Amino acid sequence: MLDGELEARITAAEALPLEDRAAAYLQLHDSLRDHLEGGDVPRSKAE
Numbered sequence: 001m002l003d004g005e006l007e008a009r010i011t012a013a014e015a016l017p018l019e020d021r022a023a024a025y026l027q028l029h030d031s032l033r034d035h036l037e038g039g040d041v042p043r044s045k046a047e
Contacts, residue, residue, distance in 0.1 A: 006032075 006028075013024035 009024075009028050013021055013028060016024055
């Protein structure tokens, strides 16, 4: 994930209502984790 993309996603999450912000940060967390782990085991979309 590029620094510009990370900043854009954080800015977008911060603009959301509180209820939606948590879900946006969870998606960001999952994306960062997958990136750092090398994407060896992508998370199920059903989770």
